Amino acid sequence: MRDVAVVSFQKRIGNADGLDEVELLAPTIAAALAGAGLARRDVGFTVSGSCDYLGGRPFSFVTVLDAVGAWPPIRESHVEMDGAWALYEAWVALQHGDIDVALVYAFGRPTQGDLNRVLGAQLDPYCVAPLGADALSLEALQARAMIDAGRCTENDLAAAVGRARGEPMEALLAAPYVASPLRAHDRGPIVDGAAAVVLVAGDRARACCARPAWIRGIDHRIEAPALGARDLTRSRSVERAAEGAGVRAGPVDVAEIDAPYSHQEILVRGALGLGASTALNPSGGALAAWPFMVSGLLRIGEAAKHIHAGGAGRAIAHATSGACLQQNLVCVLEAE
């Protein structure tokens, strides 16, 4: 396998100025390339992740191509998945050896619709979606299962939120349930966002970045969609992806977990087998801000940042998709 590193990462989270996707993304991409000392023409392959359902318009990723300046024509692809999977596709493309630089980006304006209800469209369209379940209710099923199985308590949920948002436990526990045992704050605030990551292979990465964050392992797995077909109190896909990515091959200094729900953070933390010496979600994680479709890519970028800054020697990043952690990606990043 060819050595590939994250050499640059830029994000734009939140949208107080009312920008559209192109306006959020274009400066983010420009800054990411500039941060690596690269020009648009240096990019050998561009991949993005996004979802039509955020804007309510089919083919919405097409107009956002304006943010990339795809002229002359570029080698480009797109996944209707979180940007973390776009990064995976870019990593695969770099393995062939014919290109050295890939640009990965993700974007979304989930605040335009009611994401909690929209996510119900992911469910079995014949037998489950017509029941009208919203995302929070489904996640509450998993949180309840975890509590009943003794895997966590309501206090643990509040502690996860408290760490992410710096709020005191008592206030959190006093808030009313929205879908028991989950309270409104048990889900990260839904925000608009855009992020861009530059991947460079081989020696060239060292020219782009003082301390490249090398991808030493990356793996992703999916589980069955039917909630009743899975053990909701553990995550087999996180365990397998972690194994495939080689998480346990060394100490983990920093872990960025894509868990927009408090119970998910607890579950994934356990499935990754993280020790007490690992700094968990120094960025605040998805519980502090949840830019759907960007969130997983963001975790990879945030983890890489610690290696770029020299503060970590080994970091892991996690991304998730689907109700109750149905699909998961784990990425191991290391300093030189």
Place this chain on the structure above:
Amino acid sequence: MSEPVKRIKAPVRFDYTVGAGLTLSRFLAALVEGRLVARRCPGCTKVYVPPRGACPTCALPPGEEVVLVGTGTVTTFCIVNVPFEGQTMKLPYVYASVLLDGADIPLLHLVDVPAAQARMGMRVKAEWVPPSERRPTLESIRWFCPTGEPDAPFDAIKEHL
């Protein structure tokens, strides 16, 4: 109930509040005032209408404003004969790519001309709805009408096809 169920109808409705973004919002606000305001890309100098958040070939944010008069040339057009969900016009109707004078890219809009008379190269001008009916949408221009000038030669439009 002896017939097996082969399909179900499960209607879904999602409501979205879409923000136009900064660049388009400025353009739409000008439409309310009866002004067609394009923007020039600082990189390639092309004039875009409607303006975009980034130039599609340069990825740069838009630069200076360019006020357009509202006259233009039909580059190519389509006669719509088939009904569809969301259709508002009576069939058949003509919509065209109109290359406005001063702009470097055509704009899609309705042309008020009988289908049989639509022509590539036809000169047209914008007809606005009354000021009280104008809203921040391209529908503040009701349609484009023929001006009666002689058609533009094919060479003038062939690069915009």
Place this chain on the structure above:
Amino acid sequence: MGRPCAVIGIGQTKHAAKRDDVSIPGLVREAAQRALQDAELTWMDIDAVVIGKAPDMFEGVMMPELYLADALGAVGKPMMRVHTAGSVGGSTAIVAAHLVQAGVHERILTVAFEKQSESDAMWALSPKYPFVPPLVAGAGGFFAPLIRAYIRRSGAPANIGMMVAVKDRKNALKNPYAHLLMPDISLETVAASPMLWDPIRYLETCPSSDGACAMVLASEDAAKCAPRPPAWVHGTAVRSEPTHFAGRNQVDPRAGRDCAADVYRQAGITNPRRELDVAEIYVPFSWFEPMWLENLGFAADDEGWRMTADGATALDGDMPVNPSGGVLSTNPIGASGMIRFAEAALQVRGMAGDHQIEGAKLALGHAYGGASQFFAMWILGRDKR
């Protein structure tokens, strides 16, 4: 380019206007199962699944890889969902090929589908952007003006589109999976059909189909155990350009030319018309055949229509195009690109049955999408490159 990659199994559903006998998972499984059977493999032998389809809003299932993980035997495996508008069937196959070429996996199942009878494609293809009047009525409404521009520029006679429509539907009669079967089609019946978006007539338009297509892609080692001849990947390429920009040539997009040049270079082809034995290209409206013949470099500018007129693209011509019947005969939108790629593979494997081009050794699969802005192509050979 990476390591060698081959197609060792192909499966298609019987494409139809309405497949009432299967649900969405049933549809994809029918194609996937046939591909596995062709390769004599089981679900357990597959390392990863790559699925592609047109926008989720067609059937209303958001991110359908999540729902279909079970149906495609993907539980416990990596699964990806590609979406590049109309070219998606092609780019999905390319993402799958890349996984093998990168040495990440040995055997990939790739699937593309559309269940249009369970969707409102016309609505989904008629973009209702806020702030603008709803003008464009479906894909035909978008492409008709471009076709008008091609006819004007090239000086092509008016009946070329109709000739393509007749040729492709006659070819489809030899394809057991094709949707439209029109034994009585002729230039007269096409000319008499209603004009939908001038100059596109009803019988010059692709149908709306339910269908799925699947392939098993394998490494060199895995291909050694394949029971039937493999189709070797000689080159893959994708290119994209922006939707609208000043001076854009939408009739002969540069992205298409660049994509073709890239894939020819990888496959060592310098004269595509002479060296390729057959091409399966994405022609959803009849006039796209002459337009793409030029864009692909088979014919000089403004001369593509002559190839059609001369019969060069017929089954017995020197450059047969769409012997399967093409998109004009079968169009489950998300799958159509993969069907082109799979039909190219069938040709070089010698497994295209009644629409086999005798002795085909080198075939092109082509797909495009969006406003003629996304292109995906691959070249397959009977022999390893």
